[in-house]
Amino acid sequence: MRLSNIFKLFSYIYASISYTHRKLYDFSILKRHFITDIISIGNLSFGGRAKTDLTIEIAKFLEEKKIKAGVLLKGYGGKENYKLLEKNSENVSDEALLISRNTKLPVLVSKNKIIGAKKLVNEYGVKVIIMDDGFQSYYFLNKTDFLILFKNDIQGREILFRSFFREYKLANFIFIEKCEFSPNIPHDYFDFEYRFIKMPENVEVEKPSSGTVVLTTAKDEFVRKLLKELNIIKLPDHYSFTSCDIEYLKYISQKNNLIMTMKEYVKTPGIEAIIINRKINFLTDNWKKFILDII
Template sequence: MFFRKFYIDLVEGRKRGSFIIFIKLFLFLLSLLYRVVVSLRNYLYDKGFLKSRKFNIRVISVGNITWGGTGKTSLVIKLAKSLPDFKIAILLRGYGQDEVDLIKNSLRGDSCKVFASKNRLKILTSLSSDYDLAIFDDGFQYRRVKKDLEIVLVNGKEGLKRRFLLPLGKLREPINSLKRADVVIIMHSLNRELGSFLKKINPKLRIFQGRYIPQNLRDLRGKIYSPRDFLNKEIACFSAIGWPEGFLNSLKELGLLPKLKFIYPDHYQLKEEEFRKIEEKCLSSAITDLIITEKDKLRFKFPTQLSLFILEAELQINPEEEFLNLVRNVSVFKNLK
């Protein structure tokens, strides 16, 4: 965990010193090499030397151009729920078991099935004609399949300008790759400057705003609590998601200010001895309520003296009806490619 946190702090500019400059120089050289490889790959696809396979089933991709914390999984769930009359296959990359379990738990029923595999082309090929739609979670970089709608989420708080590619920065590919996107959702902030910047890259982009609206809190048995129930209590919070600032901002919006904050890297698998230290710190501070995210609840499989509460938040897209109509009429967008 130490090295992972060190790397994230370095990329996000929280590390200083002469040794850090040396590390950044090395990462800069790797970033240049990575840019060459990714740009060459995109060029080969753009010019047709590498082929994107077209399927009869309609395909929507939900992805991003940076790593961490844009809300892809929440949007996939929202899309599936907004299309109750469709039989949907959701395809994930095969890593990050928390996303797989979260989607499965959120979309129970026969109309939607979740597949997790590194070879999503093989899964898509094997799907029966009974399916109406395939949704790719984290699909923007997956170019082996031709999509009918490319949706990209961008963190409006962080923006995209002056961003380096991996491993020095957060960009997974050059910003001009957004030329192949149909829709960009700017998350967490009403960033009009970013919207104008994106339009210069791709004038055909349809741009929407997205944010999480915090609602209530729910215990692990499913009982709902009002945020007011916690206003006069000492609380702690835990997060192991890509952009924990969004979670903390949601708590603040509800008037909840945790006395203790336990922030871990995205996808972090909490060990029992680590949880016991969290539990001990809470109890020694007379705190018995620990607030977590929906995605993090699967990490807590240990008996505890703490009461765990999940923050419920609704993903809102603005203008929502226009966005959902666009998705429902996804077949129209075949002509845009």
């Protein structure tokens, strides 16, 4: 059987399972929970990117509007059911650390999203929850789904199973990487701006022409295009740096430029490095108006 046919078969199987799972909630066979207003951020592709960028932007916007909000992320491993993050918390994901360091909102990591959501409401007085990776969390009532679509998603190159793409119609609002796709769903367009920051001095510098790039991100094509002429060390997603790793990174930084994203830098504090700083730019304020209308 050809590989494309195998993918197509799995596509149909997955679509059927996903549809059945959703309908079990629609017909109240499985219970949905009302806790508070939830803004869910998700995407269609595996290892999807930009959820953290978008979570931070929405968190900052709600802070600016003085709306009592909190952030909920899925936790993996460990014995705790939940963990409220501090700026220098340990044993949590790089995404969680990035969010906690870029917002004053309470950021909770929980293995069980229902338990985590209840804790944010009952113990921290949260009125709105920003939930990372919640597009298929059908068990919440009052959940508004914000979906991120990249050009490659639309062209079908980034979605492992093509049947995923039609699920964009389930979203309430879509953030679309700048292109000509215009769905009949409230949406806004975005693109990225890249800068290079020398750390720990926090000074902007020119794009490095030499050095070693260290990456632990699942979707790293943007870095490879940006710095394709440099040596790249690719590590697993959510990699935890050991003390030996950090010593080796210090050695690299003494010899030449050490380059990484903030995702790696939050896990290796104090190291001299050039950070690829990615800023998400929105073409309009449609998303802000939409949020204020739903909460």
